[in-house]
Amino acid sequence: MANDIATNWKVLSGEKNWEGLLDPIDDNLRRYLIHYGQLTGTVGDAFNDVKLSDAYALCRYPPEVYFTRTGIQLGNPFKYQVTDYFYGRSEIDFSEWTPAKRSAYFGFVAVATDEGKLVLGRRDIVVCWRGTVLKIEWFEDFDCTLTSASDIFPNTKAKVHHGFHGIYTTKDSDSTYNKTSAREQVLAAVRRLVDKYAELNEEVSITVTGHSLGAALATLNAMDIAANGYNKPSGSETVICSDIIPYEDVGVELYIDTTKSPSIKYESTGAAHDLNLYLHGVAGYQGKDSDFNLVITDLDIALVNKYNDLLTDDRKVPPKWWSNVLNKGMIQIDIGFWKLNDYIPDPPSDDASENGTN
Numbered sequence: 028m029a030n031d032i033a034t035n036w037k038v039l040s041g042e043k044n045w046e047g048l049l050d051p052i053d054d055n056l057r058r059y060l061i062h063y064g065q066l067t068g069t070v071g072d073a074f075n076d077v078k079l080s081d082a083y084a085l086c087r088y089p090p091e092v093y094f095t096r097t098g099i100q101l102g103n104p105f106k107y108q109v110t111d112y113f114y115g116r117s118e119i120d121f122s123e124w125t126p127a128k129r130s131a132y133f134g135f136v137a138v139a140t141d142e143g144k145l146v147l148g149r150r151d152i153v154v155c156w157r158g159t160v161l162k163i164e165w166f167e168d169f170d171c172t173l174t175s176a177s178d179i180f181p182n183t184k185a186k187v188h189h190g191f192h193g194i195y196t197t198k199d200s201d202s203t204y205n206k207t208s209a210r211e212q213v214l215a216a217v218r219r220l221v222d223k224y225a226e227l228n229e230e231v232s233i234t235v236t237g238h239s240l241g242a243a244l245a246t247l248n249a250m251d252i253a254a255n256g257y258n259k260p261s262g263s264e265t266v267i268c269s270d271i272i273p274y275e276d277v278g279v280e281l282y283i284d285t286t287k288s289p290s291i292k293y294e295s296t297g298a299a300h301d302l303n304l305y306l307h308g309v310a311g312y313q314g315k316d317s318d319f320n321l322v323i324t325d326l327d328i329a330l331v332n333k334y335n336d337l338l339t340d341d342r343k344v345p346p347k348w349w350s351n352v353l354n355k356g357m358i359q360i361d362i363g364f365w366k367l368n369d370y371i372p373d374p375p376s377d378d379a380s381e382n383g384t385n
Contacts, residue, residue, distance in 0.1 A: 031055045033148030040232070041278070049281055051314045057323050060281075062105050063153070064306045067236045069097035070134045070157035071302075075369060077355050082369035084131040084161065085204075086112050087351055089370055093135070097351075102325065106143035107153060110220065111136040112372055113212035114204040117163045118193040130204035132372075133157055133194070134241065136216040138224075149230040152220045154213055154248060158239030158302075167194055168240055179210070179251050191243050207379040213248060215379040217257050225260040233258055238302045283308035287319040290328060292339050303330040304337060 032039060032055055038048075039059045048056045073096070075087045088096040090109035100106075115133040139151040159168055170190030177183065178196060198208040207215075217233060224231045233252060237245030252258055285291055285299075285308040298304065307330075310323035321328070329344045331337050336346030356369045 032059055033146055036148040036232070040234070045279055045281075049279070051317070052281070052283075052309065052312065054322055057309050060309050061306050061323060061326055063234060063236045064238075064302060064309070065099050065103075066107070066137075066153060067155045067157070067238050067241065068302050068306075069094070069099060070132075070155050070241070071160065071238075072097045072349065072351055074132060074157065074160055074351075075356075076160070077367070077369070080356060080367055080369045082356075082371045085114075086132045086135075086372055087356075087370055089372075090135075104143075104146045106140040106146075107137040107151075108140055109135050109137045111212065111216040111375070113209050113216070113375065115194040115209040116197050116199065116202065116205045117167060118197050129199075130202055131161060133209055133244070134213075134237070136213060136220070138220050144229075149232050150224050152217060152231060152233045154217065154233070154235045154245070156235075156237035156241030156244045156248070158237070158241045164194070164240060167191070179247070180254055187247060188243065191240075191247060194240075195244055195247055203374050207375060209244075210248070210251065212375045212379045214252070214255075214257050215376070217252060218261060219378065221258065222260050239300065281309075282315075283312040284315070285312070287312065289319065290339055290342055291331070291337055293337075298335045298337055301331075301335050301337070303333050304335070307331050 035055060036059075039056055045056070047053075073086050073088055073093065075082045075085050077083060086093075090112070093109045094100040094103075094107065112135050113133055114130045116130045134154065134156040137153050137155075139147050139149075139153075144150050159165060167190035170188070170193070172189045173186040174189040174192050176185040176187045176192060179185070179187075179192075195210050196208045198205050198211070200206055221231060221233075233249075235245045235249040235252065237243070283305070285304055286293060288307060288311060291304070291307070293299075306326060307328065310326045311319045311321040313320050328338065328342065329348075332342075332344045332346050333349040334347055338344050338346075352369075354365075356367050357365045358368045359365050
């Protein structure tokens with residue numbers, strides 16, 4: 028299957044609008060979607076939610092161990108290295124968002140390693156955005172009035188969701204992590220990687236993913252990258268990361284029904300939005316008239332209970348089992364006392380302000 032992905036990655040990414048791949052879902056497409064879904068899921072997994080920590084709302088792990096600590100390195104042929112974390116902030120003045128000068132970790136930029144490139148068929152640059160975590164972000168989610176996007180798409184009448192636009196573009200010169208906006212940080216990281224691999228004459232792709240709020244931000248971000256030329260090297264008119272989905276609509280619908288899975292119990296409709304439940308559906312849904320069958324056998328079903336209580340008891344997986352850090356980050360020092368000792372990421376690099384936007 029990995030060899031098929033390396034050969035057909037453009038088709039799997041939508042070059043032919045996924046024609047003939049959706050009903051039933053093509054097995055290579057299943058694996059491809061699960062791969063990017065799992066990458067996206069790590070953003071929430073790595074979020075520091077301990078309010079008393081100096082690193083509250085930041086990423087728990089250094090880039091060099093990120094995929095190991097979030098649990099998707101072992102047994103995974105799709106190898107990447109994180110190059111950058113990026114941060115968003117709210118336009119709303121709200122007391123809960125005070126740590127890190129009201130900035131929060133929203134995702135990462137990573138690039139396929141040499142090993143990963145062989146399996147993926149190209150040097151893939153991936154941008155992953157997380158979903159809603161903090162209370163303040165719910166206010167942004169519901170701030171659904173439309174606002175001008177001329178700062179992103181000059182000389183157009185484009186409008187976007189006001190709350191999403193705020194998270195994407197807000198910055199503050201007094202902020203530690205948002206002297207530049209999430210937008211500027213991502214674009215600078217992407218440009219740096221595109222320039223690097225263009226010099227090496229490598230085939231490159233840019234894949235932007237997200238879940239929930241992150242899916243909306245990923246859509247805006249992907250449009251921004253393509254429309255403003257961040258898929259080509261600096262000073263060049265040659266696009267090295269082609270827009271392989273050149274049409275006006277955003278994708279096509281992929282229908283899945285996880286209630287057909289014999290391993291799932293439903294006691295809360297709110298859990299239906301769970302990313303790991305989605306991926307379980309992608310792994311096994313065979314269509315409206317067929318039985319559920321897990322054809323992707325290397326997706327661990329235990330992940331369905333990572334944040335919820337969804338698996339039937341015969342699976343013997345405890346509910347809500349994931350904890351992204353031992354003892355909430357408390358460590359025991361030499362004299363036997365305990366202290367909070369969380370990793371604190373470095374702020375974004377200066378090139379986000381120098382080269383992040385046109």
